[in-house]
Amino acid sequence: MPIVVNGRAVPLPNDPRVSLLDLLRETLHLSGTKVGCNQGACGACTVLVEGERIVSCLALAVQYDGRSVTTIEGLAQGGALHPLQQAFIDHDGFQCGYCTPGQICSAVGMAAEIEAGIPSHVSDDLAQDGFVLTRDELRERMSGNLCRCGAHNGIVDAILEIYGETAR
């Protein structure tokens, strides 16, 4: 079965060794998703699979047979930026830009985790009914996305603007 990438069906690669990340970048020329380490340690390759964030470097393309993948290129809707993308610009949540697509996709996935009531290491009560996206929760949940330029403050501000408590 094909993989659906940003709403478009694409065939699986013949070579089972091709990572989902390289399928996107090298075969489909969707270079927005980045190679930071190819080892799952940095989050630059984060994409969304049916709304769930994964590191696409540790995924073989063939594992995602029949699944639906959204990349940074698929977030903007009909020419308009996704609100989170605009927030990143407004808060200068990037410098070199290389971790940025991963940060943005990861944030979208993270917001869905909060909605689904998934706790984190810093959550006070693992069994509570819902979690509020505080700065501490946000930092903990985004720590899988490295940024060497040090744009963390702007990234946090941007994500909070869209997904924080006051945004509800």
Place this chain on the structure above:
Amino acid sequence: MKFDRPAGTNPIDRGAVVGRALPRIDGPLKVTGTAPYAYEYHDPAPNAAYGVIVTSGIATGTIDRIHTVDAERAPGVLLVMTHLNAPRMFGKPQEKQNTTSQQSNGNQEQKGKHSAPQLQDAKIKQFGQAVAFVVAETFEQATAAAAMVRVGYINTPGRFSLAAGRASAKPNSKAKDAHVGDFDAAFASAPVKVDVTYSTPNQAQSMMEPHATLAIWSADQLTLYTAHQVMHWSTEGIADTLSIPHEQVRSISAYVGGGFGSKLEVYGDAVLAAAAARQLGRPVKCALTRPQLYNHTTHRPPTIQQVRLAAGHDGRLTATGHRTWTGDQDGERGELASDQTRLMYGGANRSIETLITVLDLPKGGSMRAPGEAAGLLALECAMDELAERLGIDPVELRIRNDVQYDPIKGASRPFSDRKLIECLRDGAAAFGWDRRDPKPGSKRDGRWLVGMGMSAGIRNNMLMPSGTRVTLRPGGTLLVETAMTDIGTGSYTINAQTAAEMLGVPYGRVTIRLGDSALPRASGSGGSWGANSSTAGTYAACVALRTMLAQNAGLPLDAAFADGQITGGGRSVSLASLAASGPVTAEDSMSYGDLTERFAQASFAAHYCEVGVDAVTAEIRVRRMTSAFSAGRILNPVTARSQCIGGMTMGIGAALMEELIVDERFGYFANHDLAEYQVPVHADVPDLDVVFVDSLDDKSSPLKARGIGELGICGVGASVVNAVYNACGVRVRDYPVRLDKLLDRMPAMA
């Protein structure tokens, strides 16, 4: 244009665009993932083959045998290159004794200076050196075949430890040693003194984008899409390595995923992709893998630093001593951690020196603020220790030792604009420094011992020649073109702002192209010189364009350019009308006279940090940080602030976690990936507060700005470590300060 006298009033001073907090012009491309980085160009080379480097598994010795037959026969393999079949390449000339590689006045670079020959012989000089290059139709085929290359080495002993090599260290000819007065006598006779030794480890720039290159030949012209900080260093490096004329190489780095000094050099990805592409008659692309790059590319060398400071009871320094031992490959620079102490504080008697020992580790190079970043980690802790011994507040101690002229050269060489005291006071006020209790271990917040610490910072202001071409296009828009790079620094934005201001065109009507060596040669990004130098080049081009347009319009040369109009001599002409029949272009570059010799030029910082140290586990958390910066005119407060918090974040890393761990059996950095070379993550970075001390430095450039890109890291790590001491009373002098270094000395639990 030559900048050889202080700037007067000029069009930049209007401040309608320059100095405004405008969002990045490249922002939409970056947040949509459409900004192309080196490995991501498909249209120019749809049939590119993939190259994978095989790197050395030993640090010193020779290749005894290399088995490539299995790799050559593997599916899809086009070429296996080793020292047995690689084309002849050419290296650096022998370095002269008195050449400093740290400074450059922009003259024609010594031929071969940036060369990086690969696969030339069986000799192994470092772990991570390229020993084979495998090119195949696909990345997977190349990777699989690379694993089939088997190398037998003769491993010889190497020198991998700075501590072990310290005793045989020799004076470092690349350092700026200084001996003034009688240091030994002054130190001996002073009533209050400290003599402390700090160490800093090997560190990695660890930017997010691995080094990568796509090499395309067309007849004898080579085009490289690559990741580099200074375009003409890339072209000259490749050209000299392959022994072809410089004009035959074009390098393009429109977007660079971070550099921090790592991308100032040419490495195996570029050289081998170029060589293989020529041999195959087909484009080749290659990216260093993350695990490869820590040992293949440069890093910040280690230091051991002995700081001796002596003062009277009034806190005024009488003897300032800073001796650094560092290590690097033979002929290389090491980390010049003593040099900033020449300028930082007063004190009539000075002993400033750097010694270097040969290490067979991977070659060192530049990492953000080479020299200052490591040196201030020691100096600013030593000052903290001296303040405690004196019973004087650490901020007050810096204020008392401020000096408005170069302490080595004397009053005849004043600072162009030194606002360290303002930084100290403004930062202290913004942070709430007066709430600090100088007695360590006084404050508790639940499980956390809370402490406050501070430090000062300095970074030399360097200026590099830079050129730009500016075009007024039909319709009244501007096109700005320069080989200048944007490595996350904001060059796209501030150069567009400069042109907009100079020509009176709205920022939104400026198009800018960067990062292509075919465009006017520029300063590139490094040494904090990029923003100030590139905008000065753009200023020069704009002055030339203004002159041309005013003459074309028959207006006086001092006509005003504003709101799309040129106004002067009682007339006003629309800018757009002057390009109605065709674009008008001017190109110029800025070079410099001797103002940096006549005046000491540096940017300054003051850092304030609050940490919590867990009373049981000794875990260290930075709770907040405020830094004040003086860098002349702030060209764009958004991008400037981002550079500063980036440096502050890197300083947190240097203080608490960053270390390339040397395996002394095999001579390599063992923690060569992003899991084990620990950089600050979101959970490590609190809210960072930045305060700018505004001033105009008219001796630096027409923009009246100074370097700021590295200033954020200068000194900040020491504020963290000083805060840790204030929190729990444990003084650690071996960076990084991790909890295991505190544990057995923590105060007993109350």
